[in-house]
Amino acid sequence: MLFRTTSQTNTNQAIRFVSNFNSNIAKYQRQISSGVRLERASDDPVSFRQVTTLSTQLQHLQSDALAVNDTEAKLNMSVLNMQQSHDILVKAKSLAQQGVQANTPSARNAIAIEVESLLANMKDIASSQLGGSYLYSGVRADQPPYDFGDPEVEGGPLVADYQGASESSYAYIGTRVAIETFYAGDEVFESGDRGEMLVYGDTGAKNGAGTDSMVGRANLLVSHTLTTYDGTSGVSPGASSVDGDTVLGPAGDNQITVVDTSGTGTSGTVQLNGGEPWPSAKLRHPPQPD
Amino acid sequence: MNLNIGLSAIQASQFAINTISHNLANASTEGYHRQDVLLDTRRSTIVDGKVAGAGVNVGQLRRIRNNITETAYTNSTSDLSRIDQSLMLESRIESVLTVGDGSIQDAMNGLFDEMSRLSANPGEISLRNSVLNQAGNLASRIRETSNQFVDIQDGVKQQIQLEVDTLNFEIEELVDLQNQINATLDDRVPNDLMDKRDRLVNQIAERVDVQRFEFVQNNMGLGLAGSSVNIGMTPIRFETVTDAAGNIQVQLEEGDRPVEFAGGRIAALLDVHNNVIGRFSGQIDTFASELISQMDQLHAVGVGINGSFKTLHGTRSVSDVDLPLADSAVFPIEAGELFVTITSPSGERQTTGISIDPATDSLRDVATKITTINNVQAVVDGNTGKMSVIAQPGYQFDFTGRLESTPDLAGVTGTSIPSIGGDYTGTENQTYTITALGTGEIGKTAGLKVQVADASGTVIDEINVGDGYAAGDRLELGQGVSLELSVGDLVAGDNFEVVMVADPDTTGVLSAVGLNTFFSGHDARSIDLDSRIKGNPDAIATSQSGDLADTNNLKGLIEMRNQFVAGEGTTFEDFLGELNSEIGFRVQASISVQGSLSDLKFQYATERDSVSGVDVNEELINLTQYQKTYEAAVQVVRAMESMLDELFQMVR
Numbered sequence: 001m002l003f004r005t006t007s008q009t010n011t012n013q014a015i016r017f018v019s020n021f022n023s024n025i026a027k028y029q030r031q032i033s034s035g036v037r038l039e040r041a042s043d044d045p046v047s048f049r050q051v052t053t054l055s056t057q058l059q060h061l062q063s064d065a066l067a068v069n070d071t072e073a074k075l076n077m078s079v080l081n082m083q084q085s086h087d088i089l090v091k092a093k094s095l096a097q098q099g100v101q102a103n104t105p106s107a108r109n110a111i112a113i114e115v116e117s118l119l120a121n122m123k124d125i126a127s128s129q130l131g132g133s134y135l136y137s138g139v140r141a142d143q144p145p146y147d148f149g150d151p152e153v154e155g156g157p158l159v160a161d162y163q164g165a166s167e168s169s170y171a172y173i174g175t176r177v178a179i180e181t182f183y184a185g186d187e188v189f190e191s192g193d194r195g196e197m198l199v200y201g202d203t204g205a206k207n208g209a210g211t212d213s214m215v216g217r218a219n220l221l222v223s224h225t226l227t228t229y230d231g232t233s234g235v236s237p238g239a240s241s242v243d244g245d246t247v248l249g250p251a252g253d254n255q256i257t258v259v260d261t262s263g264t265g266t267s268g269t270v271q272l273n274g275g276e277p278w279p280s281a282k283l284r285h286p287p288q289p290d
Numbered sequence: 291m292n293l294n295i296g297l298s299a300i301q302a303s304q305f306a307i308n309t310i311s312h313n314l315a316n317a318s319t320e321g322y323h324r325q326d327v328l329l330d331t332r333r334s335t336i337v338d339g340k341v342a343g344a345g346v347n348v349g350q351l352r353r354i355r356n357n358i359t360e361t362a363y364t365n366s367t368s369d370l371s372r373i374d375q376s377l378m379l380e381s382r383i384e385s386v387l388t389v390g391d392g393s394i395q396d397a398m399n400g401l402f403d404e405m406s407r408l409s410a411n412p413g414e415i416s417l418r419n420s421v422l423n424q425a426g427n428l429a430s431r432i433r434e435t436s437n438q439f440v441d442i443q444d445g446v447k448q449q450i451q452l453e454v455d456t457l458n459f460e461i462e463e464l465v466d467l468q469n470q471i472n473a474t475l476d477d478r479v480p481n482d483l484m485d486k487r488d489r490l491v492n493q494i495a496e497r498v499d500v501q502r503f504e505f506v507q508n509n510m511g512l513g514l515a516g517s518s519v520n521i522g523m524t525p526i527r528f529e530t531v532t533d534a535a536g537n538i539q540v541q542l543e544e545g546d547r548p549v550e551f552a553g554g555r556i557a558a559l560l561d562v563h564n565n566v567i568g569r570f571s572g573q574i575d576t577f578a579s580e581l582i583s584q585m586d587q588l589h590a591v592g593v594g595i596n597g598s599f600k601t602l603h604g605t606r607s608v609s610d611v612d613l614p615l616a617d618s619a620v621f622p623i624e625a626g627e628l629f630v631t632i633t634s635p636s637g638e639r640q641t642t643g644i645s646i647d648p649a650t651d652s653l654r655d656v657a658t659k660i661t662t663i664n665n666v667q668a669v670v671d672g673n674t675g676k677m678s679v680i681a682q683p684g685y686q687f688d689f690t691g692r693l694e695s696t697p698d699l700a701g702v703t704g705t706s707i708p709s710i711g712g713d714y715t716g717t718e719n720q721t722y723t724i725t726a727l728g729t730g731e732i733g734k735t736a737g738l739k740v741q742v743a744d745a746s747g748t749v750i751d752e753i754n755v756g757d758g759y760a761a762g763d764r765l766e767l768g769q770g771v772s773l774e775l776s777v778g779d780l781v782a783g784d785n786f787e788v789v790m791v792a793d794p795d796t797t798g799v800l801s802a803v804g805l806n807t808f809f810s811g812h813d814a815r816s817i818d819l820d821s822r823i824k825g826n827p828d829a830i831a832t833s834q835s836g837d838l839a840d841t842n843n844l845k846g847l848i849e850m851r852n853q854f855v856a857g858e859g860t861t862f863e864d865f866l867g868e869l870n871s872e873i874g875f876r877v878q879a880s881i882s883v884q885g886s887l888s889d890l891k892f893q894y895a896t897e898r899d900s901v902s903g904v905d906v907n908e909e910l911i912n913l914t915q916y917q918k919t920y921e922a923a924v925q926v927v928r929a930m931e932s933m934l935d936e937l938f939q940m941v942r
Contacts (some may be wrong), residue, residue, distance in 0.1 A: 004908075005899035008318060012899075016892060040384055041874025042881065049871045056399055056863065063403030133413045133839060141413060141839035167713055169839035175849045181410060182839045194760060210734035212779065213760035251525035256558040 137164030298345030299923030307915030337787025418827030499553030605804030607675035626796030691791030706778030
């Protein structure tokens with residue numbers, strides 16, 4: 001069907017087409033200026049959704065990369081520490097072998113000085129920090145992992161009390177990956193394996209019947225709290241009994257025999273459990289009449 | 291007589307030329323219908339017994355118009371106006387929701403990313419501050435979005451009122467115009483008034499859907515809103531009313547039922563105001579509410595790097611402290627258990643669970659139950675509807691549900707002391723009962739065992755603690771929990787419980803009453819950072835122990851981005867993308883419909899113009915034709931004059 005075409009129709013058509021073209025030109029100009037093809041979801045909802053999802057993932061990956069970098073720094077430092085620890089242990093073993101063959105005090109002193117140095121290095125490793133946080137305190141990373149003290153007896157083992165946490169700290173990369181960052185020092189530096197307990201020295205002690213629960217090295221200290229005497233014995237604990245005497249055993253196990261050789265109580269012997277009599281210069285005097 | 295014929299021809303030509311001039315003058319006038327002169331042959335006369343022509347009359351001044359096209363054009367005007375208006379407002383909503391820098395999605399991604407980084411550097415104060423900044427930014431962006439929706443809705447409301455007022459004015463004008471047309475004498479067709487009426491109808495069609503009925507003698511009826519309202523000889527008026535839900539309805543002033551418009555701007559405005567904005571702002575509210583509720587719940591069961599609490603004040607109110615929580619709390623609460631962990635001055639932890647049923651328990655009841663736990667007290671303020679929890683001096687409390695350091699030993703008579711260690715990694719709350727299966731000395735007695743049974747009595751394991759077990763060694767109970775037994779003896783039948791808590795608050799009550807929360811507020815308009823952590827990054831509950839590098843609770847917060855928004859079937863991370871897609875598809879569909887309707891309207895306009903439009907060339911040709919007719923008629927008159935002169939000469 002042929003329509004009458006008026007000049008107004010032509011004008012309207014021209015305006016409409018120009019308007020459409022201008023709209024497209026503006027759209028493409030905007031895309032050129034911004035460098036972005038999809039500015040709004042309505043430009044292409046499906047593609048826009050994909051782009052949005054990918055952008056979000058990219059943002060997460062960038063963030064994860066930062067977290068991985070931070071974590072990697074800690075792991076690298078731990079790896080270095082472990083390598084150094086290994087070297088120290090190798091060196092310690094070597095020194096131990098040298099020590100067996102060291103015949104002179106000066107040689108043993110030299111080895112001792114070297115051992116002290118290794119111990120100091122080991123302490124430093126155990127107390128490693130990164131960014132102000134201790135690597136081996138577990139989740140308690142703001143506190144040093146070990147409280148190091150002097151040996152309780154000369155030549156005794158180094159005192160190292162673990163005061164960190166038994167739980168390691170984790171960094172979360174995304175929502176599925178958890179990486180240990182701050183390790184629990186007791187797991188890193190302390191062996192969980194337990195062998196048969198060995199008692200060194202002339203202690204008179206031996207392993208008991210039960211399951212050994214000893215961990216590490218320790219000095220065996222056998223002590224008593226108080227010595228008591230039978231009420232009719234006439235003997236009473238001295239002022240230094242608690243700290244000074246070494247009498248051990250349950251009540252009735254020990255027997256003291258006092259012999260007054262002078263007959264006046266001024267001298268005699270004291271005997272413990274039938275052992276060698278101990279001469280006493282002065283036994284307690286009984287009350288003397290005036 | 292012949293002079294009259296010529297004269298009639300001159301008059302007819304003049305009239306026609308005037309009409310052509312009028313057409314040319316209105317060639318660009320919107321809504322003008324070209325006019326056409328219909329000439330009518332004068333009644334013949336009898337001359338000398340013969341029928342002789344008597345000249346020409348102007349029969350009718352016709353307005354060229356096609357009813358079908360006009361009706362289609364009016365209907366398309368109404369449809370296009372509606373979609374234009376919808377598209378404009380939907381585009382504005384799309385702009386509010388658009389994903390990109392500074393969007394809600396961007397802010398949320400930033401928050402979770404910073405939390406992830408914090409997990410790698412839990413002691414870094416700048417990262418803790420960054421988490422707070424991102425969270426504040428997210429809350430601020432959500433509030434802004436909500437406010438923008440309110441602004442759009444307010445603007446639409448004003449626009450509806452303006453459109454209705456203008457519609458009333460136009461209806462009044464239309465009735466007045468119709469009355470003027472009706473008052474015109476029958477032989478004087480008021481073409482220009484009818485053009486004006488057509489223009490007015492099309493203006494009304496831009497506001498509402500109209501149905502036009504043409505009657506004889508230039509009469510016209512107009513139905514609005516599917517002809518549910520008809521305009522007669524007297525004007526009608528519409529008014530807007532707002533219902534209890536805040537929806538706007540348009541109804542007749544004397545009516546009591548809303549008028550359902552199907553087309554025009556008013557229909558679009560009402561739809562956007564009552565449905566579209568509500569849909570999207572409601573979704574943002576749902577998002578915000580779920581974000582607050584879930585994140586607060588995760589935050590509430592952790593502690594910051596300063597550890598447990600001496601006092602916590604709830605930040606969310608219930609409507610009535612004596613009403614069941616199901617009817618008074620701002621967030622939904624489910625029946626379940628809340629575990630409260632008390633830490634003594636010596637560091638011993640005791641975890642106690644209380645049962646809460648929102649159908650029967652009020653906030654005051656919950657406070658009473660908490661107060662039954664030793665060394666902690668909960669108080670309720672009836673005026674504010676809030677609850678506070680206070681520990682006894684020297685004690686601290688939290689809701690981490692951590693393993694008790696030493697279990698309740700009421701059922702133990704032996705001298706060996708059990709202690710519990712590790713972190714429970716199970717996904718459900720469980721209680722194991724440990725029972726001595728014999729009497730003997732730890733680490734010595736052969737065959738001495740303890741039995742591990744779950745709450746249903748099912749035996750999980752039997753573990754040797756006699757000969758072969760080193761007192762103090764860890765015994766793995768599974769799922770991260772270990773047991774140690776000190777040197778001493780066990781007596782057959784001795785038992786104690788190990789309470790293992792995966793979810794310390796299965797009820798959601800902590801979030802609902804605002805104890806140790808991350809956010810304050812309860813929806814998109816009120817969301818903000820909780821005042822306790824604002825400016826206090828140490829209070830971010832990243833841990834369950836209070837240790838600096840404990841990131842156990844942070845893990846849950848990070849994983850929240852992949853948690854589902856309740857009732858929506860989508861994760862937090864996808865929620866906004868889905869919402870964006872929804873408005874994107876909506877706008878795209880509207881653009882498509884707009885394009886079609888625009889083409890259709892243009893087509894109808896072209897058809898209308900092809901019938902009613904003024905073609906200048908055509909008019910000029912007609913002008914030339916009537917000019918020639920005029921000149922010929924003048925010649926006729928001159929010839930008659932000459933003939934009469936000749937005749938008069940003969941008579942003289």
